[in-house]
Each structure stands twice: as structure tokens, then as C-alpha cells.
Amino acid sequence: MQAFQQNLSKLEAADTQVLGVSMDSPFSNKAWAQQIGVTFPLLSDWGGDITREYGLYNPAYKAARRVNYVIDKNGKVIEMQLDSDAIDPTKVVVACQAQKLGR
């Protein structure tokens, strides 16, 4: 999430809202957001219903996989990165900037 925070101004300039999601509690997320200086919402999927609906539940960790999506203004998924490919948000930034340019 730190990497998203570092790219937040670029993403906001590209008309993009950043949302983090995990199966942590809101209390953990609050403490963590304060510790690392995250200012965008960290959403609590306590119980994992949304994580399962997206097909991202990893039973080995009893948690979500690391996955980035870009969802356009019509609600359609236009970009996805999985696992280790989802650590660097550069592709997310590029996809959002391209969207802004109407490509």
C-alpha cells in the first residue's frame, strides 16, 4: 500500500480513486494506515465475502491474494495484476492515465 500512497497524486490526477481491501479488521487497518501514512481508504472485508466473490481467497493463508484491479467509470475491469506482479503499481498508473486520455 505504501507504493500506492507514493503514486497517489498521479492516480488522483488521472481521475482515479484508490481503495485497498483486505480481510483485516478496521482496527488493524487504522493502526497500519497511521503507521505508514496511507490516506486513502483501507477497506475491511472481515469474513472474506468480497474476497471470495472476486475469487481471490487463498486458503493457505486464510486471506486474500495480492491483486490489483483497475475498474473504469462504467464499472468494468480494464486491468488486473496478480501476486508478485501486483506489488508495483506502475501498470495501474499507466492504465489510469491512458483512460484519462481516452485511449
Place this chain on the structure above:
Amino acid sequence: MKKFLVALLLAGSLLPASYAVSKPSDTPPPKIKVGDMAPDFTLQDQNGNKVSLHDFRGKKNVALAFYIFAFTGG
């Protein structure tokens, strides 16, 4: 008793590899992929606010970043 211990050891050595930690390659592909409509949700953020995906419909793109655990890197 000795025979029993030997049998126990043998059984242990023959445990199937499926007991090993599952690799990412074993996990099924995500249900939601490029081209799909993203399922709506309403979840609570770290400040107690409810945030829904549909809040941004027609207004903003959404970068939705699933992470494994709080207090981990990335």
C-alpha cells in the same frame, strides 16, 4: 512396540506431497478478470466510513488493491 514405531516412521515418510504448503500456482484463477463487470460492495474503511464501489460510478476510475495482511510490505 519397536515394530509400531518403525511403522509410524514409515507412514510419516510416505505422507503425500499435498501436505506441503500450497504454491500460488495451485490457487485457482480469479473469478473476476479483465472485461468483467466488477461486483459491487460496501465495506468499512479504517475511519469507520462505509465505502461502496458504486460511489464512484460515472465519476472516477477505481484502483482496487487487494492485499494479504495489514503490517506487511508492498
